Amino acid sequence: MEILTQLSHTQPTLGVRERSELVNTCVQxxxxxxSVQAMQEKDEAKAETIQTLHHQTLEALQTLLKALFxxxxxxxxxxxxxxxxxxxxxxxxxxxxxxxxxxxxSVLNHMLLTLPxxxxxxxxALGLLLGRLILRIGDPDEEIGREALDGIVILYTIxxxxxxxxDKEETNKKELYESNKRFLGPxxxxxxxxxxxxxxxxxxxxxxxxxxKDLLLAALEGLKGSSEAPxxxxxxxxxxxxxxxxxxxxxxxxxxxxxxxxxxxxxxxxLLPPCLPWLLxxxxxxxxxxxxxxxxxxxxxxxxxxxxxxxxPRAREVALLPISLLASSFMTxxxxxLLMCPLPLDSNGAxxxxxxxxxxPSCDVRDLLDLLLGTLKEKPVTEKGQASIVxxxxxxxxxxxxxxxxxxxRVRRIYPQLLLxxxxxxxxxxxxNLPGCMSPSRDTKKDxxxxxxxxxxxxxxxxxxLLLKMGCSYETTFLEEQGGWELMEQAESHHRGVALLARAMxxxxxxxxxxxxxxxxxxxxxxxxxxxITATAFFVELLQMExxxxxxxxYSLGRMAEGLSHRDPIMKVLSIRGxxxxxxxxDKTAKVQALLPSMVKGLKNVDGMLVVEAVHNLKAxxxxxxxxxxxxxxxxxxxxxxxxxxxxxxxDVRSSCINLYGKVVQKLRAPRTQAVEExxxxxxxxxLLTMQEGNAKVxxxxxxxxFRCSCFMAWELPKRAYSRKPWDNQPQTVAKICKYxxxxxxxxxxxxxxxxxxxxxxxxxxxxxxxxxxxxxxVPCMESRMTEDRLNEVKAAxxxxxxxxxxxxxxxxxxxxxxxxxxxxxxxxPHGDLGVCDPTTxxxxxxxxxxxxxxxxxxxxxxxxLGSWKMSLKQ
Numbered sequence: 001m002e003i004l005t006q007l008s009h010t011q012p013t014l015g016v017r018e019r020s021e022l023v024n025t026c027v028q029x030x031x032x033x034x035s036v037q038a039m040q041e042k043d044e045a046k047a048e049t050i051q052t053l054h055h056q057t058l059e060a061l062q063t064l065l066k067a068l069f070x071x072x073x074x075x076x077x078x079x080x081x082x083x084x085x086x087x088x089x090x091x092x093x094x095x096x097x098x099x100x101x102x103x104x105x106s107v108l109n110h111m112l113l114t115l116p117x118x119x120x121x122x123x124x125a126l127g128l129l130l131g132r133l134i135l136r137i138g139d140p141d142e143e144i145g146r147e148a149l150d151g152i153v154i155l156y157t158i159x160x161x162x163x164x165x166x167d168k169e170e171t172n173k174k175e176l177y178e179s180n181k182r183f184l185g186p187x188x189x190x191x192x193x194x195x196x197x198x199x200x201x202x203x204x205x206x207x208x209x210x211x212x213k214d215l216l217l218a219a220l221e222g223l224k225g226s227s228e229a230p231x232x233x234x235x236x237x238x239x240x241x242x243x244x245x246x247x248x249x250x251x252x253x254x255x256x257x258x259x260x261x262x263x264x265x266x267x268x269x270x271l272l273p274p275c276l277p278w279l280l281x282x283x284x285x286x287x288x289x290x291x292x293x294x295x296x297x298x299x300x301x302x303x304x305x306x307x308x309x310x311x312x313p314r315a316r317e318v319a320l321l322p323i324s325l326l327a328s329s330f331m332t333x334x335x336x337x338l339l340m341c342p343l344p345l346d347s348n349g350a351x352x353x354x355x356x357x358x359x360x361p362s363c364d365v366r367d368l369l370d371l372l373l374g375t376l377k378e379k380p381v382t383e384k385g386q387a388s389i390v391x392x393x394x395x396x397x398x399x400x401x402x403x404x405x406x407x408x409x410r411v412r413r414i415y416p417q418l419l420l421x422x423x424x425x426x427x428x429x430x431x432x433n434l435p436g437c438m439s440p441s442r443d444t445k446k447d448x449x450x451x452x453x454x455x456x457x458x459x460x461x462x463x464x465x466l467l468l469k470m471g472c473s474y475e476t477t478f479l480e481e482q483g484g485w486e487l488m489e490q491a492e493s494h495h496r497g498v499a500l501l502a503r504a505m506x507x508x509x510x511x512x513x514x515x516x517x518x519x520x521x522x523x524x525x526x527x528x529x530x531x532x533i534t535a536t537a538f539f540v541e542l543l544q545m546e547x548x549x550x551x552x553x554x555y556s557l558g559r560m561a562e563g564l565s566h567r568d569p570i571m572k573v574l575s576i577r578g579x580x581x582x583x584x585x586x587d588k589t590a591k592v593q594a595l596l597p598s599m600v601k602g603l604k605n606v607d608g609m610l611v612v613e614a615v616h617n618l619k620a621x622x623x624x625x626x627x628x629x630x631x632x633x634x635x636x637x638x639x640x641x642x643x644x645x646x647x648x649x650x651x652d653v654r655s656s657c658i659n660l661y662g663k664v665v666q667k668l669r670a671p672r673t674q675a676v677e678e679x680x681x682x683x684x685x686x687x688l689l690t691m692q693e694g695n696a697k698v699x700x701x702x703x704x705x706x707f708r709c710s711c712f713m714a715w716e717l718p719k720r721a722y723s724r725k726p727w728d729n730q731p732q733t734v735a736k737i738c739k740y741x742x743x744x745x746x747x748x749x750x751x752x753x754x755x756x757x758x759x760x761x762x763x764x765x766x767x768x769x770x771x772x773x774x775x776x777x778x779v780p781c782m783e784s785r786m787t788e789d790r791l792n793e794v795k796a797a798x799x800x801x802x803x804x805x806x807x808x809x810x811x812x813x814x815x816x817x818x819x820x821x822x823x824x825x826x827x828x829x830p831h832g833d834l835g836v837c838d839p840t841t842x843x844x845x846x847x848x849x850x851x852x853x854x855x856x857x858x859x860x861x862x863x864x865x866l867g868s869w870k871m872s873l874k875q
Contacts, residue, residue, distance in 0.1 A: 001057075001060040001063075001064045004022070004067075005060070005064045005067045008067040009067075009071075016077070019068055019077070019081070020080040020083070023080065027061070030057055030099065031096050031099050031100060033054070034095075035095035036050060036051055058102070061103065062103055066106070069107060070114065078125075079125050081107060082104065086100075086128065086218075088100035089133075089135070090221055090222055094139075094234075098141065098147075101133070101136050101147050104151055105147055108151055112161075112177070126159075126206065126211045126214070127207065127214025127215040127216075127218065128215070128217070128218045129155065130199075130211075130218070131215040131216070131219050133149075134152070134219075134241070134245055135219065135242065135245070136148035137152070137187075137196055137241065138193060138196060138237050138240060139192075139234075139237065140234050140237050142189050145189070149184070149199075156180050156184065157176055157177045157180050159206045161176065183202070185198055192241070193240065196245060197244065197248060200248050201248075209295050213295045213299055215249055216249055216250075217298075217302040219242045219246050219249075220303060220306040220319055221306065222242045222245075223238065223239065223315045235312065235315070239315055239318050242318050242319075246321055250322055296334055296336075297333075297336075299337075300337040301340075303323065304348055307319055317359075320355040323352055323356065324358075331367060334356070335356075335368065335371050338352055338353060338356075338397060339375070339390050339393040339394060343453065343455075343458075344396065345400065350400045354401070357407055368401070369411060369414060370414070372394045372398050375390055375391060375394035376398070376418070377424075378390060378391050379428060379528075380425070380432060381432075387432055387433065391425055392425075392429065395462045398466075399462045399465050402466060402469045411469065416519045417519065418466060420519065420534075420535065422466065423488075423534050424531050426463065426489070427494050427533065430456050431456075431491060432456065464476055470512070472508075475508055479497075479504060484500040484501060484504075487500065494534070495533050495534070495536075496613075498538050499538070502541035506542065513545060517539075517545065517551075520535055521551070523535045533568065533570050536563070540574050540578040543556060543582055556582065557582055557588060557592070560579045561579075561598075564598045572610075573606070573610045573614045573617075576602070577613075577617045579592045579621065580619075580620040583620050596618075599621070600618075608645040608648045609653055611645060611653075611657065612656040615638070615642070616660075632673050632676055635667065635668060635676070638664055639683075642657045642664070643682065646687075647762055647767070649764075651695060651698060654695075655701050658701040658702055658705050659704070661705050662708045662709070665680070665705070665712055666708055666712075668712055672713070678748075681748050681751070682751055682755070683709055684709075685752050687702045687709075689756065689759050689767060689770050690702050691706070692724075692726065692766065693764060693766045694726075696724075699724045703722050703724060706721070706722060715744070717737075718733070720736070721737050727773050728773075734774060738774065738777040743781075749781075749782050749785055750782075750785070750790070753775070753778060753779070753782065753794075756775050760775065765809055772798070772812045772816050775794065775797070776812070776816030776820060779794055798813050802817070
């Protein structure tokens with residue numbers, strides 16, 4: 001270190017980073033040495049030598065620090081020297097704290113002597129240095145406390161000299177130091193906190209918002225040291241010193257804001273502590289020169305970071321104290337800062353939220369909840385389209401506040417607004433990802449990775465908590481059993497989850513339903529689509545309440561009727577649900593039934609699951625309607641919509657639609673109109689093919705629906721048409737069915753062909769296979785009706801299916817081609833010309849098909865088509 005001191009005079013000088021690394025290394029090597037007493041006890045014969053060497057080592061370090069300061073007497077240079085000393089001042093070992101304080105005082109004293117070189121540049125890190133020295137005043141070791149106070153006197157003298165230099169006043173440094181020492185008072189070994197209060201008060205003229213923030217963070221650092229210290233006395237003294245520092249610094253901030261307000265409004269009367277009448281005097285100068293609001297986000301961020309290192313309960317209480325003190329006067333700023341806590345909230349973030357109302361002075365709970373409610377009404381997406389954590393953070397904060405029983409009365413006041421705002425936030429957060437947010441893992445295994453944080457599940461958790469706190473335990477249990485929470489978390493089923501919750505609240509007679517009902521009426525037309533869907537889904541279920549009779553019809557029946565023409569399919573389905581509920585009331589039945597055609601038409605081009613949901617709700621509208629007066633057109637339109645969903649990829653949709661189709665057919669009454677007959681005839685092929693897809697549940701529904709159609713239409717289908725056995729080994733059954741269809745419904749033959757060709761394009765291989773078999777048997781039955789275009793269409797379809805990825809489809813496509821060619825050729829050739837190959841033994845065209853008798857030249861276009869088809873197969 002002595003060599004380094006000599007080298008400090010050489011050029012070039014060290015950079016800031018190199019100087020900081022050098023100081024860190026030297027400080028670490030010296031301060032971490034055992035105490036002098038421990039080293040002497042280990043080697044008593046060299047006790048005096050050890051004492052001397054220790055003194056020389058510490059002196060060498062301090063000399064080096066002074067030399068480095070002279071080398072770069074700038075704010076950055078001083079900071080690089082003082083910063084590494086900070087952590088050692090909070091060490092749990094007395095000898096390490098003593099070395100750190102002594103070195104700090106040594107550098108400050110040297111700075112005082114060289115002040116003219118430093119005056120124009122100000123003083124960096126004043127708050128941190130002052131805070132660390134203040135905490136050491138309360139050190140259990142009186143020598144450390146005295147030296148820390150002496151360092152504060154030197155620091156005060158330096159600041160005083162800087163001020164006098166700016167005013168161009170000549171002052172004797174030594175006299176000023178002695179004067180300031182008397183001014184700050186002697187060290188009070190009995191009650192060092194008195195010294196702390198005096199120092200805080202007198203340094204007010206030199207502290208701006210940044211310095212005060214640093215001072216508070218230094219006090220929090222002291223709490224961290226108190227938790228790690230082995231000695232009970234040290235920990236208690238550190239906590240006391242930190243508490244005094246935090247309390248009075250924040251008290252000053254509160255008075256500063258009130259003083260600023262007093263310059264614009266009549267000043268209120270404040271009761272200051274009788275022992276500190278100088279506190280207001282301390283604030284006067286800074287009131288006029290600094291912003292009124294402190295740097296709260298940085299302070300709260302510092303508290304959050306320090307809490308991770310503070311485990312002792314009393315120390316945590318002290319660390320959380322600034323939150324309640326600040327919130328009593330700066331609630332909005334504190335809440336905004338808390339909204340920036342990392343999500344999901346850990347125990348530290350949760351404690352910070354609860355601190356707002358657990359400890360005195362606390363903020364107004366009513367204002368706090370109103371502020372959170374306003375935040376929950378915001379969208380979790382910024383104007384630039386980026387995800388915002390603010391609404392989710394507000395929901396998390398609310399969840400923590402709900403754990404405090406004392407605020408439940410205030411929560412109940414705005415419970416309806418909170419519930420609806422949270423339900424809308426659930427909708428907003430579906431599919432929303434917040435990068436960097438991970439759910440804290442409770443598994444202690446090292447190999448276990450934390451699960452991904454899903455924002456929508458977190459908001460749903462808050463909804464559950466709110467309901468339970470409001471006494472809705474039956475409702476939450478009902479949703480758990482019905483899978484309502486999972487429905488609420490999915491975009492396509494969110495409205496179902498919300499409706500299930502509202503239905504449960506109606507079923508269990510929730511006391512707040514009337515307030516929610518009257519709140520929802522004006523909200524139905526507000527917000528974006530997600531907001532409207534959520535509000536409408538809840539409102540529709542409340543139409544079951546008796547209190548709905550008091551609502552003007554325009555807000556119930558009128559709103560539901562308007563929803564039938566809404567562009568969003570979900571809104572249409574919700575409106576149908578609402579009308580179905582209203583139809584149960586005798587005074588509304590006729591008006592609702594008059595809207596039935598509009599309800600059915602609104603379901604066109606709507607997703608299958610929504611159609612199933614809507615048709616179930618339409619049953620209530622059908623009940624009680626005089627079928628003799630009912631127009632069958634409504635039934636036909638409903639059947640058309642359901643028929644389109646027979647080929648839906650979702651099993652539940654297919655099964656439900658086929659089942660509903662049969663139930664609608666049951667409601668039909670004679671006489672049969674042409675539209676009804678055509679509609680039911682067009683159902684034959686879809687039912688027959690779907691029956692063969694291999695799904696037992698769907699096939700069973702097909703059999704029932706086909707039987708109902710047959711009964712109504714008086715069809716005499718072959719008995720095997722109702723069989724669910726596969727057609728693979730029953731070609732005669734398929735041929736018999738096709739022959740019956742063509743002979744019985746000749747005008748619909750091409751409809752059957754078109755339907756089977758469409759099903760041949762289905763994504764399910766089982767449907768493609770049975771479609772090919774059906775086409776192979778249907779087309780020969782249509783010999784006299786086939787046209788060139790139709791034949792080419794069949795040809796192209798079968799050719800494509802021969803290259804299907806499913807092997808069985810390829811095989812049956814090839815067999816269908818051979819069967820068709822054989823059937824057409826045999827019907828055109830003379831009965832004696834049997835010199836043709838057997839199509840079941842080869843997939844090639846027979847050469848004998850090339851030259852047909854002249855008696856068949858009238859069908860030349862068919863011959864040309866068959867010839868080109870054969871050539872394509874050979875290729």
